[in-house]
Amino acid sequence: MNLGKLVWREFSERKNQLVTGFLAVLLGITVIVSIKNITFYSEKAVARELDALGANILILPKSASLQDYYSADLQDEEFPEEYVTRLTLSDLQGLDNLSPRLSLPVELGGGSYVLTGILPKNEFQAKAAWLGAGIFARPQGCGDVGIPAEEAAAVTPPVTTPEGCGPDGTPAEGTGAGAGGAQAQETLVRRTVIDTLDSTEALAGAEVAAALGLKQGSTVDLLGQTFTVSAVLPQTGTVDDGRIFAHLHTVQRLAGKGSVIQAIEVVGCCNQISQGLVQKINRLLPEAKVVTITQIVDTQIKTNRMMSRLSLIFLGIIVLVGGASIANYMFANVFERRREIGTLMALGANSSFVLRAFLAKALMLGLAGGLAGYVLGTILSVTLGPRIAGVPVFPRLVLLGWAVLISVTLSLAASYFPARRASRLDPFTTLQEM
Amino acid sequence: MLRMESVVKQYRHRGQVIRALDEVDLSVEKGDFVAVVGPSGSGKSTLLLSLGGMLTPTRGRVHLNGESLYDLAPAARARMRRERIGFVFQTFNLVPYLTALENVQIPLMLARAAEEEQHRTGVSLLEKVGLADRLDHKPAELSVGQQQRVALARMLANDPEIVLADEPTGNLDPDTTIEITEFLVELNSEGKTVVMVTHNQETASRAKRMLWLVDGKVYSEKPRKETRPLSRR
Numbered sequence: 001m002n003l004g005k006l007v008w009r010e011f012s013e014r015k016n017q018l019v020t021g022f023l024a025v026l027l028g029i030t031v032i033v034s035i036k037n038i039t040f041y042s043e044k045a046v047a048r049e050l051d052a053l054g055a056n057i058l059i060l061p062k063s064a065s066l067q068d069y070y071s072a073d074l075q076d077e078e079f080p081e082e083y084v085t086r087l088t089l090s091d092l093q094g095l096d097n098l099s100p101r102l103s104l105p106v107e108l109g110g111g112s113y114v115l116t117g118i119l120p121k122n123e124f125q126a127k128a129a130w131l132g133a134g135i136f137a138r139p140q141g142c143g144d145v146g147i148p149a150e151e152a153a154a155v156t157p158p159v160t161t162p163e164g165c166g167p168d169g170t171p172a173e174g175t176g177a178g179a180g181g182a183q184a185q186e187t188l189v190r191r192t193v194i195d196t197l198d199s200t201e202a203l204a205g206a207e208v209a210a211a212l213g214l215k216q217g218s219t220v221d222l223l224g225q226t227f228t229v230s231a232v233l234p235q236t237g238t239v240d241d242g243r244i245f246a247h248l249h250t251v252q253r254l255a256g257k258g259s260v261i262q263a264i265e266v267v268g269c270c271n272q273i274s275q276g277l278v279q280k281i282n283r284l285l286p287e288a289k290v291v292t293i294t295q296i297v298d299t300q301i302k303t304n305r306m307m308s309r310l311s312l313i314f315l316g317i318i319v320l321v322g323g324a325s326i327a328n329y330m331f332a333n334v335f336e337r338r339r340e341i342g343t344l345m346a347l348g349a350n351s352s353f354v355l356r357a358f359l360a361k362a363l364m365l366g367l368a369g370g371l372a373g374y375v376l377g378t379i380l381s382v383t384l385g386p387r388i389a390g391v392p393v394f395p396r397l398v399l400l401g402w403a404v405l406i407s408v409t410l411s412l413a414a415s416y417f418p419a420r421r422a423s424r425l426d427p428f429t430t431l432q433e434m
Numbered sequence: 435m436l437r438m439e440s441v442v443k444q445y446r447h448r449g450q451v452i453r454a455l456d457e458v459d460l461s462v463e464k465g466d467f468v469a470v471v472g473p474s475g476s477g478k479s480t481l482l483l484s485l486g487g488m489l490t491p492t493r494g495r496v497h498l499n500g501e502s503l504y505d506l507a508p509a510a511r512a513r514m515r516r517e518r519i520g521f522v523f524q525t526f527n528l529v530p531y532l533t534a535l536e537n538v539q540i541p542l543m544l545a546r547a548a549e550e551e552q553h554r555t556g557v558s559l560l561e562k563v564g565l566a567d568r569l570d571h572k573p574a575e576l577s578v579g580q581q582q583r584v585a586l587a588r589m590l591a592n593d594p595e596i597v598l599a600d601e602p603t604g605n606l607d608p609d610t611t612i613e614i615t616e617f618l619v620e621l622n623s624e625g626k627t628v629v630m631v632t633h634n635q636e637t638a639s640r641a642k643r644m645l646w647l648v649d650g651k652v653y654s655e656k657p658r659k660e661t662r663p664l665s666r667r
Contacts, residue, residue, distance in 0.1 A: 001536055001539040001540065001542070001543040001549070001552055002543060002549070003543075006532075006540075006543070009531050009532060009536070010531050013531035014531065339525075339527055340527075340529055340530075342527075343523070343527040343529070344540070344544075345488070345512065345515075346486070346488060346515065346521045346523075346527075347515070347516065347521070347540055347541045347544060347588070348512050348513065348515045348516020348517070348541060348544045348545070348592070349512065349516075349544050350508060350509045350512035350513075351508065351509075352509070353544065427483075427488050427489075428480075428483050428488050428489040431479075431483070431488075431523065431527070
């Protein structure tokens, strides 16, 4: 016999009396776990969608108008390249990638195209569509959903890749989350192509390459400078297919405008965007205009807020109803066990023992409620998540910790005063009044 | 060994002061068997629980082996009860959700005895009271007499020097009353000091010494009008 066994025996023998308190905790924890689980995967799904779109924040000159998100840099207004430095040196969280660019119209082979100056590594890391082609490593951050590869594969359909679109002419493969086997090749390609992209190298968009018959190693004259095509980019379905990309500083020199750019594309973390990243960039760069893919982000912000409020509401409910229910049960339990408490004291138990006995019971109740709530909440979220939020939901062990922590804390807090009352009972009175 | 000095215990009930013990002086020597007799409401239980360190007197002192019980910290007093005093109650006060064996193990658990020792001692004591075949029975599955025998076994678990019995035969049939009384006599013959309060004169007559408690005062003989209560003066 020990304290734990004593408490467990009472706990198990009188479990019917515990039903109300247990159910209150169980239901509260179940709902919180369900909401938190669905919210987590919902946020990740939207983050993946945003990530798949590539840059989700654009920084433009103040007076620029935004007619088309993907051709926002094709306008006359400019701003200093130094803005990039400001962003880089800032402590803003959630900036996964920055891609400054400057575009010029060029005539080539009888057609009109756009020569876009980029800082290569940033530019390509910002383009998820190209990443899917296996050319460059995917940026880490909001695109990394932190779920196993097989789960990610279930969540995100593989990106189909045109054959022969890789710069080395090999068919590329992979998924949005990055295929492990292709990783080394991607890194190699990045180093050999991007890191060596010098002032005379260019990358041809798929449409330009097809129209002009360009391929790797071809040369092309633009604004009086001869460029060598380092790679032909895969089809993206955007205006980028009609562009030729060269080093930003080369394009700046050809444009004769100094260190200016027309836009900075930013891959911002979805969560950080919903937490005000755009406003923070605005404060950092008050002379610029910061825009985002507002519809998607707004939806996410609204969903997040709603889920967050729901979680808080249920947390409030569980604290009030669950706490009151447990406290009520515990007070009744203390009253019912007065004689037992008096007997234990007559047998030599001190106040501390009685206090510990009741708190141990509260601990068991909290553990049982938290564990059962986690299991039920996880089952509910995995079952209902796809129907409610349209996303696959998987069990998250971290929620078990939270569920148990909330449940145990609540149970202990609600039981403290009844337990203290039990420990302070006058044994004489309890024995006499029976 | 057990001594009360001018002990007064007063209660306040509905604005009225009730004096349950009134300047009680009492001395119980080691090996004594004292029966305190008195009508209901005379203060018998108050006297017994005060002797056992369970009820702080309004005034006066209670000494156990020279130590003033109520000058000890509550935890030390609990330890004193655990190690030296055994209580037997009229209503047995067994823990209903525990088996007979587990009930007997409670004092051993409180004394932090090892589980194996708890089991060995518990079985041995239940055998002693004739309940070897009822180890795993819960109180509700035992007869009233058997319950009191479990309570006696529990009381003996920590081998107390002093046995304080509060109406131990109050709920029992005549046969079991005799059985339990004889058990207390046997314990006394083994060297334990026994103080028993009862309203049953026949049971009390088995004690070595009988005291009367009337209106909170202790008398060495059945009080008449002129009888003086026990006093140090």
